[in-house]
Amino acid sequence: MTDYYEILGVPRDASAEQIKKSYRKLARELHPDVAGEAGEERFKDVARAYEVLSNPDKRQQYDMGVDPSSPSGGAGAGFGNGFGFQDIFETFFGGGGAPAGPVPRARRGQDALVRMDIDLAEAAFGAKRELQVDTAVVCGTCGGNGCRPGTDLKTCEVCHGRGNVQRVARSFLGQVMTTAPCAACQGFGTVIPELCADCSGEGRVRSRRTLTVNVPAGVDTGTRIKLTSQGEVGPGGGPAGDLYVEIREKPHETFVRRGDDLHCTLQVPMTAAALGTVLDLETLDGEQEIDLRPGTQPGQVVTLKGLGVGHLHAGGRGDLNVHVDVQVPTGLDEEQTDLLRSLATMRGEERPEPRLTAAHPGVFSRLRDKLSGR
Numbered sequence: 001m002t003d004y005y006e007i008l009g010v011p012r013d014a015s016a017e018q019i020k021k022s023y024r025k026l027a028r029e030l031h032p033d034v035a036g037e038a039g040e041e042r043f044k045d046v047a048r049a050y051e052v053l054s055n056p057d058k059r060q061q062y063d064m065g066v067d068p069s070s071p072s073g074g075a076g077a078g079f080g081n082g083f084g085f086q087d088i089f090e091t092f093f094g095g096g097g098a099p100a101g102p103v104p105r106a107r108r109g110q111d112a113l114v115r116m117d118i119d120l121a122e123a124a125f126g127a128k129r130e131l132q133v134d135t136a137v138v139c140g141t142c143g144g145n146g147c148r149p150g151t152d153l154k155t156c157e158v159c160h161g162r163g164n165v166q167r168v169a170r171s172f173l174g175q176v177m178t179t180a181p182c183a184a185c186q187g188f189g190t191v192i193p194e195l196c197a198d199c200s201g202e203g204r205v206r207s208r209r210t211l212t213v214n215v216p217a218g219v220d221t222g223t224r225i226k227l228t229s230q231g232e233v234g235p236g237g238g239p240a241g242d243l244y245v246e247i248r249e250k251p252h253e254t255f256v257r258r259g260d261d262l263h264c265t266l267q268v269p270m271t272a273a274a275l276g277t278v279l280d281l282e283t284l285d286g287e288q289e290i291d292l293r294p295g296t297q298p299g300q301v302v303t304l305k306g307l308g309v310g311h312l313h314a315g316g317r318g319d320l321n322v323h324v325d326v327q328v329p330t331g332l333d334e335e336q337t338d339l340l341r342s343l344a345t346m347r348g349e350e351r352p353e354p355r356l357t358a359a360h361p362g363v364f365s366r367l368r369d370k371l372s373g374r
């Protein structure tokens with residue numbers, strides 16, 4: 001049986017602290033990055049010995065004559081599967097550092113954001129819109145690899161394609177090897193011998209193109225439409241990011257939108273409100289008849305069902321709410337004055353009783369709208 005105490009150079013009754021100290025000393029002397037391949041076998045032995053002796057259970061087994069790190073040993077967890085070489089390396093030298101291999105030249109591009117102004121009808125019904133976008137696209141001259149046509153990428157001579165270089169550095173453990181990205185190739189492992197003249201080796205160029213955007217019904221200011229892979233092409237001609245089209249809805253001269261409902265105000269002469277009338281209203285759906293009942297009051301709302309904005313990604317539409325504003329006639333001539341006075345007499349309204357009520361509901365809703373910024 002391998003003598004782990006001998007390998008670590010400690011007595012059989014060594015304390016845990018002694019074992020650890022001895023292991024650290026040997027590990028930094030024998031680490032393959034310092035001692036080269038010659039030290040590798042001994043380093044592994046030392047690591048195996050430490051794995052057993054640093055664990056109280058395994059040490060006890062070992063002291064009783066069973067090697068817990070051999071495949072036939074009691075605990076079974078042999079070196080290389082339970083406690084790997086890499087673990088020890090990382091425990092001692094912090095791991096990390098430069099990535100193991102070269103970094104790819106082609107990297108994913110960024111997402112792009114463009115704004116698009118639409119009018120209310122487009123938001124209500126949806127629309128197909130042409131949109132000019134200015135993003136990076138794959139360079140057509142070099143196909144994205146950044147090389148002048150007829151030339152190709154070459155393996156970096158400094159790092160031989162590994163993308164990183166090793167350096168000896170000093171640490172608390174003495175001299176250790178550290179790995180750093182190769183400066184000659186920026187870690188790519190390849191160099192561009194002759195740059196493509198059109199993209200200067202970037203593999204991408206800026207270009208303006210026209211896209212067709214399907215604007216679904218129900219979009220509103222702030223809605224973002226995602227166009228997959230229509231964003232910026234990445235460095236080295238890498239895959240494009242996504243393009244987001246952010247909607248801005250232009251205010252309509254008549255209709256105010258709240259959610260998917262529309263609101264407007266209809267001015268009606270007092271006589272029409274009192275007598276009732278049928279009017280033609282210009283809506284987003286063309287002319288629509290609106291029926292005002294006799295005795296229609298100021299602030300009354302007439303709802304035209306389903307004439308609002310389409311619900312986003314769902315069927316159906318909001319409503320069009322027509323708020324009635326009754327116009328009291330002014331500048332009456334003598335004959336009109338007489339007529340109205342006769343009506344007042346008939347209705348006993350020449351000197352009406354003062355009837356005080358709380359403020360008109362309309363006043364409250366207007367105030368609430370002001371407060372909520374509608």
Ligand SMILES: [Zn+2]
Pocket residue numbers: 139140141142143144146147196197198199200201202203204
């Ligand atoms: Zn190019």
Ligand SMILES: [Zn+2]
Pocket residue numbers: 156157158159160161162163164182183184185186187188189190
């Ligand atoms: Zn290199």
